Amino acid sequence: xxxxxxxxxxxxxxxxxxxxxxxxxxxxxxxxxxxxxxxxxxxxxxxxxxxxxxxxxxxxxxxxxxxxxxxxxxxxxxxxxxxxxxxxxxxxxxxxxxxxxxxxxxxxxxxxxxxxxxxxxxxxxxxxxxxxxxxxxxxxxxxxxxxxxxxxxxxxxxxxxxxxxxxxxxxxxxxxxxxxxxxxxxxxxxxxxxxxxxxxxxxxxxxxxxxxxxxxxxxxxxxxxxxxxxxxxxxxxxxx
DNA sequence: AACAGCTTCAACCGCGGGTGT
DNA sequence: AACACCCGCGGTTGAAGCTGT
Numbered sequence: 001x002x003x004x005x006x007x008x009x010x011x012x013x014x015x016x017x018x019x020x021x022x023x024x025x026x027x028x029x030x031x032x033x034x035x036x037x038x039x040x041x042x043x044x045x046x047x048x049x050x051x052x053x054x055x056x057x058x059x060x061x062x063x064x065x066x067x068x069x070x071x072x073x074x075x076x077x078x079x080x081x082x083x084x085x086x087x088x089x090x091x092x093x094x095x096x097x098x099x100x101x102x103x104x105x106x107x108x109x110x111x112x113x114x115x116x117x118x119x120x121x122x123x124x125x126x127x128x129x130x131x132x133x134x135x136x137x138x139x140x141x142x143x144x145x146x147x148x149x150x151x152x153x154x155x156x157x158x159x160x161x162x163x164x165x166x167x168x169x170x171x172x173x174x175x176x177x178x179x180x181x182x183x184x185x186x187x188x189x190x191x192x193x194x195x196x197x198x199x200x201x202x203x204x205x206x207x208x209x210x211x212x213x214x215x216x217x218x219x220x221x222x223x224x225x226x227x228x229x230x231x232x233x234x235x236x237x238x239x240x
Numbered sequence: 241a242a243c244a245g246c247t248t249c250a251a252c253c254g255c256g257g258g259t260g261t
Numbered sequence: 262a263a264c265a266c267c268c269g270c271g272g273t274t275g276a277a278g279c280t281g282t
Binding site: 016035037050058087089101102 | 267271
Binding site: 016017052055102111 | 248249251253
């Protein structure tokens, strides 16, 4: 059985929104709030489908949107988050106040991809282009050099390799997929103080919740995955 | 000025997950 | 368990604007 359409397409407008439609939508949401997108168009007197209304509000009309050009800091944060999360635009947007997933996705496809290619970095894998197949660690360890927040790509030394990976397993991994290794390793924070269950400013935020794999904002796990500030601490993350 | 090619980004589409019955 | 419905996400499209010739 097929899914019923989200709206009666024969009687809905499509394409660019007019100023009048925008005003109707804003006025309706001011009075009734967000939500119930399916019934909203009728209630607001709009000949649009609910999905279209939702998209217009979230991506364009919401009052808390920042708009304007992305800053260098925002670009670097997007690159870091993308290397960690992949194309999870809504999760990335959650870390950039005032930016929408659609905006970030567009910005990625039009600007950042090119920027990374110019740096010699593959935007899909965040690994150097033309590098022969080797095991690369993307580390978010804070750099000592002033002003550089660039993602650091470093090749593992053989001694590190042997301590971090059993040799047999490493070779097996390379055989299976010599070019791409998406395995994510999450280790405990480097600093001793972070080994304690973190709870600053009264809130505890779990990494799993933060990534959307768990629902609760008030996680009870108290493990090392819990983050104190709601911002990922990249120092504790390593991607192989 | 006119045209072609390129870039940008708002909007659409289809799908999957969550929830209620 | 099965189904229907709604919401949100990510990929894609296409119109508008920009740039080069």
